[in-house]
Amino acid sequence: MARGKGFDVTRQPGFTTVALLCFVMLYLPIVLLVVFSFNDSTSVAEWGGFSLRWYQSALENERVQEATIRSVIIATAASILATGAAVGAALATTRTRPWRGQTVVFAIVNQPLMVPEIVTAVALLIFFAMIKVATGYTGLWYLIIAHTAFCIPFAFLPIRARLQGMDLTLEQAAADLYATPWQAFRRVTLPQLWPGILAGAMLAFVISLDDVVITEFVKSAGQDTLPTYMLGQLRRVVTPEINAISTALLAVSVLLVMAFFFLSRSRK
Amino acid sequence: MIEIDRVTKVFGSAADAFRALDTVSVTIRQNEFFTLLGPSGCGKTTLLRVIAGFVDPTEGSVTLEGQDLLRLAPYERPVNTVFQSYALFPHMTVAQNIGFGLEMQGKPGEEVRRTVGEMLDLVRMSELADRRTSEISGGQQQRVALARALAPRPRVLLLDEPLSALDFKLRKDMQLELKRLQSETGITFVFVTHDQEEALTMSDRIAVMNAGAIRQIGSPRDIYDHPAERFVADFIGDTNFLEAELLTVEGERAEVRLASGREIAARAAEGGAGQGPVTVAVRPEHADLAPEGEGLLPGRLGDVVYFGTDTHFHVDLDAGGRFVVRRQNQPDQAEARGRGDRVSVRFGPGVGQVLRD
Numbered sequence: 001m002a003r004g005k006g007f008d009v010t011r012q013p014g015f016t017t018v019a020l021l022c023f024v025m026l027y028l029p030i031v032l033l034v035v036f037s038f039n040d041s042t043s044v045a046e047w048g049g050f051s052l053r054w055y056q057s058a059l060e061n062e063r064v065q066e067a068t069i070r071s072v073i074i075a076t077a078a079s080i081l082a083t084g085a086a087v088g089a090a091l092a093t094t095r096t097r098p099w100r101g102q103t104v105v106f107a108i109v110n111q112p113l114m115v116p117e118i119v120t121a122v123a124l125l126i127f128f129a130m131i132k133v134a135t136g137y138t139g140l141w142y143l144i145i146a147h148t149a150f151c152i153p154f155a156f157l158p159i160r161a162r163l164q165g166m167d168l169t170l171e172q173a174a175a176d177l178y179a180t181p182w183q184a185f186r187r188v189t190l191p192q193l194w195p196g197i198l199a200g201a202m203l204a205f206v207i208s209l210d211d212v213v214i215t216e217f218v219k220s221a222g223q224d225t226l227p228t229y230m231l232g233q234l235r236r237v238v239t240p241e242i243n244a245i246s247t248a249l250l251a252v253s254v255l256l257v258m259a260f261f262f263l264s265r266s267r268k
Numbered sequence: 269m270i271e272i273d274r275v276t277k278v279f280g281s282a283a284d285a286f287r288a289l290d291t292v293s294v295t296i297r298q299n300e301f302f303t304l305l306g307p308s309g310c311g312k313t314t315l316l317r318v319i320a321g322f323v324d325p326t327e328g329s330v331t332l333e334g335q336d337l338l339r340l341a342p343y344e345r346p347v348n349t350v351f352q353s354y355a356l357f358p359h360m361t362v363a364q365n366i367g368f369g370l371e372m373q374g375k376p377g378e379e380v381r382r383t384v385g386e387m388l389d390l391v392r393m394s395e396l397a398d399r400r401t402s403e404i405s406g407g408q409q410q411r412v413a414l415a416r417a418l419a420p421r422p423r424v425l426l427l428d429e430p431l432s433a434l435d436f437k438l439r440k441d442m443q444l445e446l447k448r449l450q451s452e453t454g455i456t457f458v459f460v461t462h463d464q465e466e467a468l469t470m471s472d473r474i475a476v477m478n479a480g481a482i483r484q485i486g487s488p489r490d491i492y493d494h495p496a497e498r499f500v501a502d503f504i505g506d507t508n509f510l511e512a513e514l515l516t517v518e519g520e521r522a523e524v525r526l527a528s529g530r531e532i533a534a535r536a537a538e539g540g541a542g543q544g545p546v547t548v549a550v551r552p553e554h555a556d557l558a559p560e561g562e563g564l565l566p567g568r569l570g571d572v573v574y575f576g577t578d579t580h581f582h583v584d585l586d587a588g589g590r591f592v593v594r595r596q597n598q599p600d601q602a603e604a605r606g607r608g609d610r611v612s613v614r615f616g617p618g619v620g621q622v623l624r625d
């Protein structure tokens with residue numbers, strides 16, 4: 001590094017203050033959200049004692065139940081499909097001789113990271129509207145396909161990273177020991193790729209679970225997912241029930257992301 | 269018998285094409301410990317990978333007992349490799365690693381178990397059968413890699429610098445171990461190394477490679493005593509190079525006139541020049557010091573360097589250049605000669621080797 005030992009950002013005046021400010025800005029709202037989810041009052045801003053009533057209220061709310069189930073179905077289906085596609089794409093971009101168009105493929109796979117989400121949402125809305133007119137189908141698959149599309153890069157990147165980090169001579173050793181390409185993949189590559197695949201699938205699941213913009217545009221009437229349901233609620237009466245749902249969603253996301261980090265760290 | 273016939277491998281294309289192998293031809297015999305020796309980048313590993321099937325040659329043919337190897341995928345070739353990095357499967361135990369090849373061949377479970385047991389015995393690893401490969405030492409990993417490659421009883425075992433990661437003492441032990449395994453199994457070993465000592469110790473025959481071509485093939489003694497050209501003489505061991513004039517040559521027997529004017533019989537490499545200026549190579553331990561006026565090349569003694577087992581005498585020749593004489597030491601025998609003394613270098617008829625270039 002050209003920087004040498006002279007410049008150490010942590011020793012600059014005001015560093016601690018700025019860092020603390022950042023943490024407060026990031027986490028204080030979340031802490032408040034969680035705290036107020038246990039509020040006994042009907043107000044989201046005034047503390048009225050500890051209670052689990054809003055959790056109970058959310059659990060008993062049929063629309064919340066439906067939206068949750070729908071969210072989980074979409075996220076599960078989309079993360080499985082996206083991971084499958086990502087494994088194929090990752091193998092094709094790391095386990096073949098360099099071929100013309102490899103970079104293009106890389107760009108296409110990662111397109112959802114670069115195109116503004118709202119643009120994709122509008123495009124999908126129009127595209128699916130045309131299909132709806134042509135076929136009359138109005139089911140959940142539009143959402144699953146849309147989610148799959150934007151989840152692929154999130155599944156692709158950890159899987160590709162894992163493949164690139166793997167020792168290629170292991171696959172050569174397998175071939176040398178009479179394993180056909182398929183056997184070598186199943187017995188040598190895949191067992192080592194599993195942490196990457198699981199990590200990719202989890203990341204895709206969280207991303208799908210969390211999506212608002214594309215879902216809002218693509219969904220048909222009565223196809224609310226948990227996030228779009230919450231968005232809809234905010235336009236009416238805001239009750240601490242929203243806090244309770246958010247906190248539950250937060251817990252699931254944090255758990256999955258933590259699992260993701262542990263899986264990507266387990267290199268050996 | 270492996271017959272490698274005019275194999276060429278070009279990496280890249282057009283302007284930045286690199287000729288890793290340039291019309292290499294060699295026949296490796298059955299049950300032979302054959303070594304490919306050369307500096308890094310000489311093409312020895314590429315040639316090994318051509319035999320294994322990981323590199324497709326641009327031109328040429330490779331056959332194993334008449335069977336065309338180039339038409340077979342790596343997993344179809346009756347050839348196994350010990351990789352430089354060992355390439356042990358990290359998610360399997362020692363025993364599972366060794367059994368992998370047999371399993372892929374579709375051998376019944378009972379036979380796999382029995383052969384794995386035999387292999388574990390052969391490399392003395394029976395106690396560690398159920399360990400993960402990450403839980404054993406480098407030397408043990410090396411033996412597992414060997415056992416894994418030997419287990420399917422390949423007709424040829426390819427070894428890609430398998431000892432380079434081991435420390436000195438372990439390397440010495442493994443050299444003997446490899447030699448033992450080769451004679452016990454009767455499998456043809458093709459061994460790649462850049463370590464001349466390793467090559468001289470273990471091989472039945474050595475092919476010295478440089479810049480994508482084989483420069484000389486022969487037994488260790490042949491290669492060492494009678495290097496055919498400057499590169500070989502220089503790469504293996506220490507050598508004195510003398511300017512001389514070739515007077516007559518008849519088969520291997522040559523007559524040369526040294527720079528001092530003295531004439532002596534020498535050995536000529538095949539395919540050398542008929543007459544004219546040549547280079548003669550003489551190993552330091554094949555020459556001796558003589559009193560002034562008696563030897564072949566008079567000069568003045570420079571550095572005398574004591575090495576424990578032997579002493580090196582650096583002689584500045586009157587005809588120009590420096591000649592090193594190596595003499596084995598005897599106990600309590602002080603060296604009478606010292607820097608600046610007039611001496612003469614002497615070596616017997618047939619000792620000098622006339623080089624091809």
